[in-house]
Amino acid sequence: MSEFGFQSTAEDVAEGIDLSGRRAVITGASSGLGVETARVLASRGAAVLMVARDAAKLEAAVAEVRESVPAATLDTALLDLADLDSVRAGAADILQKAPVINLLVNNAGVMACPLSRTAQGFEMQFGTNHLGHFLLTGLLAPALLAGAPARVVNLSSAGHRFAPVDMDDPNYQQREYDKWQSYGQSKTANALFSVGLDQRLREHGVRAFAVHPGMIMTELGRHMEASDFELIARGRKPEELPFKSVAQGSATSVWAATSPDLDGKGGLYLEDCHVAEPATAEAEGGVEAYALDPGEADKLWQLSEALVGQRFNFKE
DSSP: OOSOOTTOOHHHHHTTOOOTTOEEEESSTTSHHHHHHHHHHHHTTOEEEEEESOHHHHHHHHHHHHHHOTTOEEEEEEOOTTOHHHHHHHHHHHHHHOSSOSEEEEOOOOOSOOSOBOTTSOBHHIIIIIIIHHHHHHHHHHHHHHTOSEEEEEEOOGGGGGOOOOTTOTTOSSSOOOHHHHHHHHHHHHHHHHHHHHHHHGGGTEEEEEEEOOEEOSGGGTTOOHHHHHHHHTTOOGGGSOEEOHHHHTHHHHHHHHOGGGTTOOSEEEETTEEOOBOOSSOSSOBOGGGSOHHHHHHHHHHHHHHHTOOOOTTO
């Protein structure tokens, strides 16, 4: 369904697409994929609101985008996804600056970090990668509904194959912590959230997608050690690993946000600018059935509402 693939860049997939009059909000926009996604969307005419937790890094990222796209329409908002109070304050700021949102790219995340907890006591990876974005997206829903047709892009990962979501102990309060299992759980949650969000908003013109960007050397890997690369390598030499550049790693996010090929679709897991095939034991890519299960998506939605202390009813 797509002419693009592993080698495609965000520039490639955005060529010929006019985003004039459209507004995009991007989390994790102070480095790596977030900056490139912001730059390319801005280059196609979108007004881009860049979101991050570090003011100095965000200011530098804005300068980087503006150097490449001098006419870019850019704004910023500060929030920390690991603190729900910060998410609520940041969402209020975003809604004031962007009462209409057409594209929301939930790009921020942490990976394979030692056991730590968010401000509200959630396990850091589940709390940041999923719960922070769950609350933020729910709070921004009025602007997305006002911007319909709109799309939400949640960055998942092939790492979702490490683990499903443990609905009974998502925050590692009873079981022993494993950083890769935890990362996998959080990335499965990103995919299930896309399914659940799409179910609830599609009749209102808002569609949601989960994206595996590929393996890219960015700040996301700052906690990785030699043993972690050996785990990912699966017996291969480092030079044999299928790494992407940042430009290539941003491509599927931009494709998910903008491609007419995805009009009328949603609740899908995308990789290499395609809808992913079902995962198999032999294949590098693909999506596990548990990451797209509507029943599990509903369970996660209800659990997430309970954990963040807020219910979202989009039918009113």
